Amino acid sequence: MTVELPVEAPFEASSARQQPTLPLSLDDLIKELSEFHQSYYPKVALQQAIDRRDEVTPRLLDGLQQALTLPQKVIDEDGTFLLFSSYLLAQFAEKKAFPLLLQLGHLPLGLAADLLGDIVPDAYPRMLASTYNGDLHLIKQLIEDTEANPYIRACALNSLVTLNYQQQLTADQLKEYLIHLLQGGLEGKKSVVWGELIRCCVLLNMQSQLPDIHNAFEQQLVDEDFYKLDDVEKALQHGAGDHWINPDEQYLINNVFAETESWACFQPEPLKAFANIPGQKDAFKQAFPELGDDFEVMDKLAAAAPEAAWASAPKQVRTEGQKIGRNDACPCGSGKKYKKCCMN
Numbered sequence: 001m002t003v004e005l006p007v008e009a010p011f012e013a014s015s016a017r018q019q020p021t022l023p024l025s026l027d028d029l030i031k032e033l034s035e036f037h038q039s040y041y042p043k044v045a046l047q048q049a050i051d052r053r054d055e056v057t058p059r060l061l062d063g064l065q066q067a068l069t070l071p072q073k074v075i076d077e078d079g080t081f082l083l084f085s086s087y088l089l090a091q092f093a094e095k096k097a098f099p100l101l102l103q104l105g106h107l108p109l110g111l112a113a114d115l116l117g118d119i120v121p122d123a124y125p126r127m128l129a130s131t132y133n134g135d136l137h138l139i140k141q142l143i144e145d146t147e148a149n150p151y152i153r154a155c156a157l158n159s160l161v162t163l164n165y166q167q168q169l170t171a172d173q174l175k176e177y178l179i180h181l182l183q184g185g186l187e188g189k190k191s192v193v194w195g196e197l198i199r200c201c202v203l204l205n206m207q208s209q210l211p212d213i214h215n216a217f218e219q220q221l222v223d224e225d226f227y228k229l230d231d232v233e234k235a236l237q238h239g240a241g242d243h244w245i246n247p248d249e250q251y252l253i254n255n256v257f258a259e260t261e262s263w264a265c266f267q268p269e270p271l272k273a274f275a276n277i278p279g280q281k282d283a284f285k286q287a288f289p290e291l292g293d294d295f296e297v298m299d300k301l302a303a304a305a306p307e308a309a310w311a312s313a314p315k316q317v318r319t320e321g322q323k324i325g326r327n328d329a330c331p332c333g334s335g336k337k338y339k340k341c342c343m344n
Helices: 026-034 043-051 053-069 071-077 081-091 097-106 109-116 124-131 136-143 150-165 171-185 192-203 207-218 229-237 256-260 280-287 295-304 306-311
Strands: none
Touching: 026 043, 026 053, 026 081, 043 053, 043 081, 043 256, 053 071, 053 081, 053 097, 071 109, 081 097, 081 124, 081 256, 097 109, 097 124, 097 136, 097 150, 109 150, 124 150, 136 150, 136 171, 150 171, 150 192, 171 192, 171 207, 192 207, 192 229, 207 229
């Protein structure tokens, strides 16, 4: 028995632009990477950029420089050139991009968040590690910049972990710096940077620094919604730092397609993560009881038959005339950005 629920009409598919034909002029290639294409992922342009690396790299670096010089203009344009430039330069291991990416992290809080929101926290640390030019001091400057966005500072600290995995920074070098931060190098103010610092200590099994770690928790510098002292102590006592590893942080960026092609904003169908939207799992279970709790199948069904999916979905409440930016939180309540969730 299917339970009828109030629904809104399915999203209209955007007018389908086609992938450009080959070959692209350099200007057309840059344009393809700059404009947001809701109807397709610019795979042709990205592959050409990779194939024409030497020709394209100066223009990609110009994209980072423009974001530094005219950050608000880049934000207002709401394009994708900074996004793809950052990923491509990381894939190219372009060392000239390293100081530019760090300078973007030093921008005022709101500007930095808007510019780098697509790549923080998942990719930015690995971008820094991928473009690393050997100047560790530049990363340390961002980590210790009290005026910078704390999430970006935490990402800079995380990049040191990736450099360690990549054998570009020894464990002893990293431990020495973490001790410096624990013992006064990091300001005595609660932030996500302290949480990342504690996690790094656990990753490196720094049991000898437990007194400093206790002190950080006693001073309430660590957000215990993320890390609890009991968990930290147990992990250090049992040498269980490996369980605190984010698998991605072990690797550099070497495939822009693997990193970005699956983003919901580049998909032609609106419901790729349908079963993950709060309230819709129950609705789907009522509409398709034969599926049980197989939410993976639900997602596939939603993608293959969006009209059926919407017919079983609870109505999403929106304010008439309300404009949702690509970087805004998705109104479905998933916690993801609109561009990476239900934008289409």
